[in-house]
Amino acid sequence: MSCLQTIQDYGLRSLGYGERLLPRGDITLCEQFTLIGSGMIWNVYFGALALMSGFFFAVALAVAKNSRPWITRKPAEWFIFIFRGSPLFIQFFLAYETFVLLPRVGIDINLGFAEITAETRWFARAWLGALIVLFLNTSAYAAEIFYGALRSVPKGDLEAADAYGLTGWTRFRRVVFPTTMRLAWPSYTNEAIFLFHATTLVYFSGFPAFQQKGDALYYAQYFADRTFNPFIPYPIVAGYFVILTLCIIMLFGMINARLNRHLPSETRSKLRYRPNLIR
Amino acid sequence: MFEFCEDPSALETARWFACYLTNGVHFRFYQSFLTVLLLLAITAPVALVFGFAGAMASRSHVAPLRWIGKTYTAMVRGVPDIAFFLFFVIALDQALEWLAHQAACPDWTDPIRQGANFIVCDAAKIPQSNAPQWVHEAYNFSIAVFTFAIVFGAFAANVLFGAMRAVPRAQLETGEAYGMTRRQTFWRILVPQMWIYALPGLSNLWMILIKATPLLFLLGVEDIVYWARELGGSRTSQYQYPHPDWRLWYFLGLLVFYLGMTRISEILLGRLTRRLSRGQATMAGEDQRKAVA
Numbered sequence: 001m002s003c004l005q006t007i008q009d010y011g012l013r014s015l016g017y018g019e020r021l022l023p024r025g026d027i028t029l030c031e032q033f034t035l036i037g038s039g040m041i042w043n044v045y046f047g048a049l050a051l052m053s054g055f056f057f058a059v060a061l062a063v064a065k066n067s068r069p070w071i072t073r074k075p076a077e078w079f080i081f082i083f084r085g086s087p088l089f090i091q092f093f094l095a096y097e098t099f100v101l102l103p104r105v106g107i108d109i110n111l112g113f114a115e116i117t118a119e120t121r122w123f124a125r126a127w128l129g130a131l132i133v134l135f136l137n138t139s140a141y142a143a144e145i146f147y148g149a150l151r152s153v154p155k156g157d158l159e160a161a162d163a164y165g166l167t168g169w170t171r172f173r174r175v176v177f178p179t180t181m182r183l184a185w186p187s188y189t190n191e192a193i194f195l196f197h198a199t200t201l202v203y204f205s206g207f208p209a210f211q212q213k214g215d216a217l218y219y220a221q222y223f224a225d226r227t228f229n230p231f232i233p234y235p236i237v238a239g240y241f242v243i244l245t246l247c248i249i250m251l252f253g254m255i256n257a258r259l260n261r262h263l264p265s266e267t268r269s270k271l272r273y274r275p276n277l278i279r
Numbered sequence: 280m281f282e283f284c285e286d287p288s289a290l291e292t293a294r295w296f297a298c299y300l301t302n303g304v305h306f307r308f309y310q311s312f313l314t315v316l317l318l319l320a321i322t323a324p325v326a327l328v329f330g331f332a333g334a335m336a337s338r339s340h341v342a343p344l345r346w347i348g349k350t351y352t353a354m355v356r357g358v359p360d361i362a363f364f365l366f367f368v369i370a371l372d373q374a375l376e377w378l379a380h381q382a383a384c385p386d387w388t389d390p391i392r393q394g395a396n397f398i399v400c401d402a403a404k405i406p407q408s409n410a411p412q413w414v415h416e417a418y419n420f421s422i423a424v425f426t427f428a429i430v431f432g433a434f435a436a437n438v439l440f441g442a443m444r445a446v447p448r449a450q451l452e453t454g455e456a457y458g459m460t461r462r463q464t465f466w467r468i469l470v471p472q473m474w475i476y477a478l479p480g481l482s483n484l485w486m487i488l489i490k491a492t493p494l495l496f497l498l499g500v501e502d503i504v505y506w507a508r509e510l511g512g513s514r515t516s517q518y519q520y521p522h523p524d525w526r527l528w529y530f531l532g533l534l535v536f537y538l539g540m541t542r543i544s545e546i547l548l549g550r551l552t553r554r555l556s557r558g559q560a561t562m563a564g565e566d567q568r569k570a571v572a
Contacts, residue, residue, distance in 0.1 A: 081538070082534075082538065084541075085537065085538045085541040085542065086490070086534050086537045086538055086541075087489075087490040087491070087492070087493045087537055088490070089490075089493040089494065089496075089504070090493055090504070090530060090533050090534055090537060091534075093504070093507075093508075093526075093530050094527065094530040094531065094534060097511075097524075097526045097527040097530055098527060101524075101527065197358075197359035197360070197361075198359075200359040200361050200362065201361060204361065204497055217359070217361065217362055217365070220362070220365075221365055224365070224366075224369060228369075228373075228392075228397040229392070229397075230365070230366050230369040230370050230373075231370065234362055234365065234366035237358075237359075237362050238358040238362060241358050241359060241362070242358065
């Protein structure tokens, strides 16, 4: 079987298209590359969606933690403490057990052109349940980063805003928020990288992989178990993740350049990737 | 445990729970908390030693040694740690068996890798197939500890390498001016001063190590996650203590355990930072000096 044929069969296997049976017996290098690459779709899906939705919640949390009234500050502090203080692995388990206990009901949603039934059992599936956990988790970590940046907005910036007569929402949107982002961006880049790494935990925690539709590491472990040879599948995963990490750094570097475009080029803070550190 | 536990089905709620939570399997569950603490207690110093060796190698003037150090620290960049955990456990196991095979059966002619199989002679099986259960468990545990130490050692090497570079250059030059050798400046000037620079990174690492301990479950050790799943699953009336699916409550218990661990660590590390800042040429050290004066 040619490699092109393998790509056709297994390229979208993680989404449930193509060949149903996973390769067994003699496993070729091409099959390993294709199937693990196909699993990367899930890693990118989880990481990208959690990051994009978590960003807004994280900003809200950071502002809440920085606010004076007890009623907004305390919940934000507790939320951040609980999600940063406990292992993501346990959070996945806990969420799965909770979602399984939900009563099985369907809610009809009329979209105008079509009617779909939202079912509560979707929560126990990885695509929604794990996404929610990752969303909450990354929100907590990012909120702490944004909170730190919010605290270190230079006093001069706020005084300048006052001098211009900016108050409330306008002051936040025009002065505080852009400076916060500028300060927080390098750390936020690291958080994004860790989040993508954390997506590999999904199928190793409570969430089962239905019909062997798993992520990159799930397939890598499948191959390692089949061939008793860890020296091929795991380096492949590593290679895919190095590429993904480089893409993230490039994308965030572009945003960083855009955020700092008003500064002379020498004083711009370069993005420095401080590696390591999972949760 | 208690005398009234003879017939649990006849007990009222409080006593039922007193009996339920003190039965034999639950003691194994409580023991597994000690397993986690033991892992932390062994891994942290070993990883620190690995990290120190890695950082020293990265600073070395001998090129091959420097390459080894750099590769070791670069190894963890950009790759999920869990991939390393899964990889090292099999790789270490096979490496050990291969070495034992070379030593024990030199006249074995068949290839070790036959297609999808990894075959060594019986004498080289680690642990021996007729070994008692606890040997297997201890072997699994030590492989897990070693894997944790390698991975976290690489993280620690990164932190320590940065800390060594953060020590003000003037301090080292002073040492050289006093006629100390390179080795003397390293051990007498650099190492005592670098810890305060390494501490933020190391405490972060400690928190992450705590939060990585549930991964023991993936490495085949009977840890708290294993027992929480095992004990929480629903029990039919055939069992002595029938109950519905309680895994949610067990995992809530684990969550509280981990939150407590991180909270205690935060407090202790805060104290350690204050202690190490004493007499250092940093802002915190300066503040302490002023407060006393």
